[in-house]
Amino acid sequence: MRALIVRHEHVTEPGLVGDRLAEHGYRLTTVTVVPEPRHHAPDVPFDFPDAADWDLIVSLGAPWSVYDHAAVGSWIDGELALLRKAHHLGVPVLGVCFGAQALTTALGGSVEAAPRPEIGWTEIETDLPALVPPGPWFQWHYDRCVLPPGAVELARNAVCTQAFRVGRSLGVQFHPEITTAMVRGWLGLGGAEQCVRHGVDPHALLAHSRAMEADARANTRLLVDGFLEQVANTTA
Template sequence: MKPVAIVQQIHHDTPDYFTDFLDSENIPWQLFRMDQGDELPTTIANFSGYCMLGGPMSVNDEAIYPWLSTEMQLVKEAYELDIPMIGHCLGGQLIAKGLGATVAPVPMPEIGWCQIQIHDEKEASEWFGGENPAKLFQWHGEGFQLPAGARLIASSAHWQNQAFLINNKHLGMQFHCEVKEDKVKHWSIEERAEIESVQHHASVQSADEILASLAKSIPESNRIAHRIYSRWIQGLIRA
């Protein structure tokens, strides 16, 4: 089986539970570290799937981070070759923009644990293990519109476009279902000033609230991620 290509944009936004899951299913993967200057593949055809992680940059900052353009070229190729894609936060925005949709600032940033409402009970069961709403972690100030052919499957109270599906195979997410405790702890401590700068929004939890929640919320999040990833890998090219 060909590996799943995983693109990590920055040092502190790691694959976390996604690679734990792939390992548990004996699915090979290859990590491309943009923060370490790795070269992206010239074609996605050598991979069974394509995963993009998050990052603090804007998807529109292609002049500053030229590899974003390359990632979006791979998005177009993956779509044409029907190679399953999954995007987490910035990764979901890269799928959306790579397929022609707009990504722009949202009215209210979302930081912390958020109730994600799944629109269809069949998709709630199929993709989220019946969790509806599903409590998942957020950290974003921009959001995607839907690319052509996409179906909106999840929303939150503060931003409608939380997850979309294309051909029941390509999944773009605004939330971070992949997180484990160390990553969220790092963000909450090292980026506390950013949290406090937008604390006046009802959509933002305090750093202390986030830290206090980890023991309970991370296992719940990982359980939902397991169901999302279990469904996503059904589309992987197994040859």
């Protein structure tokens, strides 16, 4: 079984999500849209693979906004086409943060600025804790999804929809893939300054992430298992 991992920048990895998919027997192929030298100028040319060639697609997070074409350039249109075709073919998609927002946009929803950013570990209200545990989950986002037609909200908090299902796909606003190394990398790429601007102590955030490692892995295992069994409807 072949899983395509769309990594938008060089620091984020499949992480805990990739680990659990591999345990289910998936062979992961990771493509990186924006290479490290272009991180601050992400409008690069990129040709996305064909959705028909994969059994499952994971679209990870990104520090940009789906609707900011001036920043990301034309590659976002290629990703939206990939996710739209996957949906029409019945190829399951797991969209994470930016990936969930891209899935929303591809299927006729939209993305807007959230009333406030969320940075840190947050519990959520969930309708299906066996599929989407209440967390705490790691969050780092400034936008939120306006769900497409046919999507079903599965979890939420006061800021936004936190998880939704559409067809065989699942979108989550939080970061189930997160590892301490990724948090450290995001902080080093300007995230520490963002934290300070929004009243978050970056050193405390890193320490909290380290303390959450075991819980994060357990929650992500439940999420990935639930996604495969209850949403993607696969016996992988």
